[in-house]
Amino acid sequence: AQSVTQLDSQVPVFEEAPVELRCNYSSSVSVYLFWYVQYPNQGLQLLLKYLSGSTLVKGINGFEAEFNKSQTSFHLRKPSVHISDTAEYFCAVRGWGKLQFGAGTQVVVTP
Amino acid sequence: EPEVTQTPSHQVTQMGQEVILRCVPISNHLYFYxxxxxxxxxxxxxxxxxxxxxSEKSEIFDDQFSVERPDGSNFTLKIRSTKLEDSAMYFCASSxxxxxxxxxxxxxxxLTVV
Structure with a gap:
């Protein structure tokens, strides 16, 4: 079984500032890790994924995440946020079968 | 680009009524959620x-829920007798x-149950 913990329920950030969203997971098997974004009143869009290979993965909209196996983490970062990055961000883990989502982190970008 | 489509986008139903939520997964996908x-x-x-x-279900998925792939393209979720607490956004996914x-x-x- 897998589980995902997103350590911050809400992250306020100023425009053009960096942001980091924390995600830790636990699993008894090898996992695949994902970050999804949900803009207000919309569905889930894949930001990036780690399946294998390089532990630093780059996604859409300037986001990147680093897989750290020893710390069982997959933190999401963006060096400079825009107002349009205001959204809910979900970390998800997959072993065999279903995706398991974290509780989400609400990012609010203000000018 | 292929995408998963869901209909309707919004459904309002009275408590106790049956609802069917419809999904068309991506055509060459084999797993549906x-x-x-x-x-x-x-x-x-x-x-x-x-x-x-x-293949797997959660404890939320009780006897009131059922799923079906009636025709090889659609994938449906049926809630037999809706309750107020069934009000939520329902997402279909395929892989x-x-x-x-x-x-x-x-x-x-x-889905809004009133």
Whole structure:
């Protein structure tokens, strides 16, 4: 079984500032890790994924995440946020079968 | 680009009524899922479906829920007798494999039970 913990329920950030969203997971098997974004009143869009290979993965909209196996983490970062990055961000883990989502982190970008 | 489509986008129903939420997964995908998101809460797994049968379900997926792939393209979620607490956004997803790839999500159906 897998589980995902997103350590911050809400992250306020100023425009053009960096942001980091924390995600830790636990699993008894090898996992695949994902970050999804949900803009207000919309569905889930894949930001990036780690399946294998390089532990630093780059996604859409300037986001990147680093897989750290020893710390069982997959933190999401963006060096400079825009107002349009205001959204809910979900970390998800997959072993065999279903995706398991974290509780989400609400990012609010203000000018 | 292929996408998962869900209909309707919004459904309002009276408590106790049956509802069917419809999804058309990506055509060459083999694994199908339903998830639920109650307003302001996390995305919760309901059920996964493969080879015309349920492969996994959560404790939320009780006897009031059923899934079906009636015609090889649609994938439906039926709630037999809706309750107020069934009000949520329901997401359908599909995947070509059951591991080492992402699931592709539809835009969701917002179900409001009154």
């Amino acid at each position: 339903w998830y639920r998101q109650i307003l302001g809460q996390k995305v919760e797994f309901l059920v996964s479906f493969y080879n015309n049968e349920i 070509p494999r059951d591991m080492n790839t992402e699931a592709f999500f539809g835009q969701g159906t917002r």
